[in-house]
């Protein structure tokens with residue numbers, strides 16, 4: 019147990035180093051001068067919803083100078099489309115998310131949301147346009163209501179309940195001693211699946227126009243997996259979504275699949291197009307399928 023705790027501690031220390039490293043990074047000097055245009059009326063500054071068109075034009079990127087991993091990537095994503103990002107471990111799926119959300123600046127080319135170059139607006143303004151549902155679910159000490167509303171101001175009880183109903187969590191929440199006012203914390207007895215559903219309800223309430231979904235690979239039973247998949251499908255309606263997919267069976271309906279390997283996009287297309295091509299994706303798909311039926 020002690021060895022396990024020590025290992026966990028080491029992992030946390032490494033993770034927190036990365037987080038603090040990021041927080042300590044100096045804001046780019048020009049950030050404060052940039053007008054907040056994304057999702058704002060340029061004249062009045064009032065919040066508006068972006069449509070969620072995303073465009074990459076000749077994007078190149080590398081974590082280290084002189085070592086590009088993404089080469090001349092262009093793609094046009096229409097508002098409401100579902101884009102799947104697939105590839106083996108270390109292929110570059112998280113890198114793509116990092117670039118989308120401007121956690122890193124690209125070395126060449128441009129990225130736009132609704133035609134606005136994201137490098138011309140403050141980073142925080144870019145982040146506002148996204149909701150993320152990651153594998154690592156996060157429950158903080160607070161009521162169910164507070165956990166679902168998170169940092170969104172003025173959320174009504176009805177919106178919270180509607181979101182929980184939509185993801186199939188309402189029944190369970192009502193069975194808790196204080197219902198929606200029950201206090202949760204990280205040690206709460208919520209199952210992994212329920213945590214996932216709560217995170218999806220949170221993203222529904224945040225109502226950002228663009229989503230990043232990291233499909234859960236953790237061991238949940240088939241019924242819960244179906245519930246999570248259904249909730250994710252519900253969440254993506256009317257929103258541009260980028261799905262990091264681990265089970266290729268869930269992305270057959272994606273409008274575009276970006277296949278990544280060694281940090282770069284090596285193929286793209288719909289499921290059928292990629293299967294017909296008989297390349298890297300087809301190999302990946304067939305190997306997953308074979309291992310499932312084996």
Ligand code: ATP
Pocket residue numbers: 081082087105106107108109110111112113114280281
């Ligand atoms: P996984 O499925 O394991 O999460 P991934 O497909 O998300 O992998 P990335 O994390 O995007 O892959 O990594 C792509 C490449 O970039 C890898 O070669 C990785 O080592 C490298 N890389 C990722 N993050 C950094 C970083 N902060 N600094 C330097 N190199 C990095």
